[in-house]
Amino acid sequence: MRVVPSLTTPSKRAPRREPPSPKKARAPEIPASNGQVDGAGLSEAEIVRAAREIIAEVGVQGLTMRRLSNDLGVALGATYHHIATKHDLLLLVGRNLYSEVSVFVEGGTWDAKLKSLMMNQSAIIGRYPGMGNFLMTHVDELVPSDLNKTVREILVEVGFSEREMTALMGALFFYVTGMSAGGLAAATAKVFRGRNMLALFEDGLDMLITGARVRMEVDRKAKRRAARP
Amino acid sequence: MRVVPSLTTPSKRAPRREPPSPKKARAPEIPASNGQVDGAGLSEAEIVRAAREIIAEVGVQGLTMRRLSNDLGVALGATYHHIATKHDLLLLVGRNLYSEVSVFVEGGTWDAKLKSLMMNQSAIIGRYPGMGNFLMTHVDELVPSDLNKTVREILVEVGFSEREMTALMGALFFYVTGMSAGGLAAATAKVFRGRNMLALFEDGLDMLITGARVRMEVDRKAKRRAARP
DNA sequence: ACCTGAACACCGTTCAAGT
C-alpha cells in the first residue's frame, strides 16, 4: 500500500499528464453580475474540488502544487494567487470534508446518532489518504466545525456535563480520525490480526460510547443527590 | 507553535551548524575484536540517537538527512550507507521509543497499570513532535512492540476475550497516540476550550477503560451463563 | 486583478570514485 520511494520506483511521476490546456474547455458564458462565472477563472471552490480529486487518487503526499495547477490548466503561480500555502489548501479541504459528514444523522437514541455520525466521518475521511493524518495534527485550526456543533447538540440534550462532553469529543475525534488514517486503511495490518477491521472499529466505538454513558450516568446521579436536601 | 513556511521566516535553516568536523573528536581506541568500537565509525544506534535529538528539537519535519549527517560529522552518503531511507530511520526511532515506555509499570489493578502505561507513552511520544503522527500511519509496520506485549499480558490476565482486547488496544493506541500528536501538544487549542489538557486526556482515558471494563464484564457473565447447565 | 515563466532554496536518494 505504502510507496517507499526507492529503487523499485524508477519514476514517481505518472506516465505524463495531458499538456496544460489553455483553460478548461467550457462554453464561454455571459459574465455574471458578480463577475464570477462558474468555471471562468480560478475559484477557491474549484481548487478545493481539484485538490480533493488528487488526494483521493494519490493521497496528500501525492498532491503537489504543480500537479494541482496542471490539472486546473493554469501555471503554478496562478494557484498561489488564490491559495497562500499548501497548508492552507489542506485546511480548506478538511473543512470541506467535515461539512459533508453531518448532513444526515441517522438513528433515534443519542448513542445511535453519535455512532452513525462517527462511522460516516471515518468513511469519508478514509477515502482521502493522508487527510486524517493532517486533520489530527491541526485540530486546533479546524474547529469549530459543523460536525463539532452537531455532536455537541446531541450530547448536551441528553445531559452531558461540559467536562464529560469535552472528554468524549476529544476521545471520539482521535479514535475515529486515527483509525481512518492508520488502521482502517491498512486492511492487512497485523496489529489487529484476526479479522474484519470495520467490525473492530465498531467494537472500539461501542466501547468508548459505553464508557461515556456510564460516566455520564454516574455524574447525573451525583448531581441529583446533591440537589436533594 | 506551528511554523508556516511563509514570509515570516526568511530562512528556515538555523544560523549555521558547525562545519562538518573530520569526525567526532574521541580518543582513538584499540579496535575491538568485533570490529565495532563504541563511537568509532557510524552505527545504527548512534544514528538513531542523533535523530532523536534532532526530532526533539525541531520535529520530524525538521529532521533532514543532511542535518543528521552534519550532526554526525559525516557526509550525506555515509548515513545512507547505514540506513536505506528516512522512512526506515523513523521506524527505528519509533521502535526505540516504544521500548522505553513499558520499562516500568506502576499501579496494582489492571486498569491502574494500563493507565500508567498509556500516560507514560503519551509523555514520551509527546516529546518528539511529529512522531505520533508518523506512528499513527505506520502502526502495521511497528508491531509487535514490547509495549504491545505488555498490554496484552495485562488484559489476558483479567479475562479479556481476544475480541474485546483487540478493540481496546486499537482504541487506546489511536486515542493516546493521536492525543500526543495533535491535542496534547497544542495546549492552547480551542477545541477543548476550557482547561487543563492533561486532565482532559485522563478523563478520556478513564472513559475508554470504563467502557472496556463494562463490556468485559458483560462478556464474562454471558460465558458463565452459557457454561452453567 | 489575474496569470505566466522562471527562478530560489531547499528536499530525499543515488552513485562513481576514493581509502
Added chain:
DNA sequence: ACCTGAACACCGTTCAAGT
C-alpha cells in the same frame, strides 16, 4: 566495507513581467 563529492529529480514558494 565505509565514506566523499557531486549530481538527479523533485518539492514549496516567490516574483518580475505581461494582459
